Amino acid sequence: MTQTARVEGRAPPAIAAYAFSDADFQVIARRAQADFGLHLTAAKKDLVYSRLTKRLRQLGLADFTSYCRLIETPDGEDERMQMLSALTTNVTHFFREEHHFRILREQVLPPLIAAARNGGRVRLWSAGCSAGQEPYSLAFTVLLMCPEAARFDIRILATDVDPVIIGRAKAGVYDDEELKSLPDGVRSQHVVRTGDGKFSIGEKARALVSFAELNLMQDWPIKGPFDVIFCRNVAIYFDKETQARLWGRFADLLPVGGYLCIGHSERVAGPASARLENTGVTTYRKSAASNADRTSRPEKGISR
Numbered sequence: 001m002t003q004t005a006r007v008e009g010r011a012p013p014a015i016a017a018y019a020f021s022d023a024d025f026q027v028i029a030r031r032a033q034a035d036f037g038l039h040l041t042a043a044k045k046d047l048v049y050s051r052l053t054k055r056l057r058q059l060g061l062a063d064f065t066s067y068c069r070l071i072e073t074p075d076g077e078d079e080r081m082q083m084l085s086a087l088t089t090n091v092t093h094f095f096r097e098e099h100h101f102r103i104l105r106e107q108v109l110p111p112l113i114a115a116a117r118n119g120g121r122v123r124l125w126s127a128g129c130s131a132g133q134e135p136y137s138l139a140f141t142v143l144l145m146c147p148e149a150a151r152f153d154i155r156i157l158a159t160d161v162d163p164v165i166i167g168r169a170k171a172g173v174y175d176d177e178e179l180k181s182l183p184d185g186v187r188s189q190h191v192v193r194t195g196d197g198k199f200s201i202g203e204k205a206r207a208l209v210s211f212a213e214l215n216l217m218q219d220w221p222i223k224g225p226f227d228v229i230f231c232r233n234v235a236i237y238f239d240k241e242t243q244a245r246l247w248g249r250f251a252d253l254l255p256v257g258g259y260l261c262i263g264h265s266e267r268v269a270g271p272a273s274a275r276l277e278n279t280g281v282t283t284y285r286k287s288a289a290s291n292a293d294r295t296s297r298p299e300k301g302i303s304r
């Protein structure tokens, strides 16, 4: 048997090998940085290759140079979103990093709910909400403390850059596995079976949450203020300068005493750390000393 015959007789490789030059990687890294703040160092080249080959296959493209051409055109907007989805993860679960929900129950929500009962306005924001488990966990926590929350001016805004994931979050339908981290009491009160073996978030929790697409790297049609901002496991993708800008923008939208909760491997650094005091594990509070409190206007835009 000749060498050629032996090679031809083999099963085709499961994944086609696509040419991926350093120049292609640079185009993708620059675009991901400019549009989404993603920080892709040269060490991530293999990861980028493995995450994007599926897109090349689906698009019928021969190599990464063709892919780069596509994402650089104005028509490439949809693909740029697909690229973001491929390069980031939507991993989340109900009551993830439970300590933040404990802080909400024990410290943050009691005075806010008391204010709402007296006609005050309470706003929470889940920025980078993925498939909705985080904002619904916020809603469950509010309802635990205030079952009649719908009667008051209490709202949760939930945003994500990924339109597909926002669609899932709005639908609020999960399978049994995804509900595993829900305490039994919450599940029996706020989750209903849909008939096709899935489970849907109940009306009381849904009524508190509004969802919108929002790229944190762009302008925010939101004025705030927000009493609580959750932005967890999102900034981890961004470089230090982008993170520092983000913390500053959040600080702008918090009233003095407002809370920012971030992901377990994230840390507020840069100029905003003068305004955001670390008060617990990955928990920050806007300090009274802050001289940049620009958040006394009522919110407008996508937030209710």
Ligand SMILES: C[S@@+](CC[C@H](N)C(=O)[O-])C[C@H]1O[C@@H](n2cnc3c(N)ncnc32)[C@H](O)[C@@H]1O
Binding pocket: 035, 036, 037, 088, 089, 090, 091, 092, 093, 096, 127, 128, 129, 130, 131, 134, 159, 160, 161, 162, 165, 214, 215, 216, 217, 231, 232, 233, 234, 237, 263
């Ligand atoms: C790992 S999930 C975190 C979900 C949730 N916050 C949690 O901690 O469980 C990260 C989310 O950030 C979103 N994301 C990534 N870049 C973003 C950006 N530039 N603007 C808004 N959301 C972004 C992703 O689409 C994804 O849903």
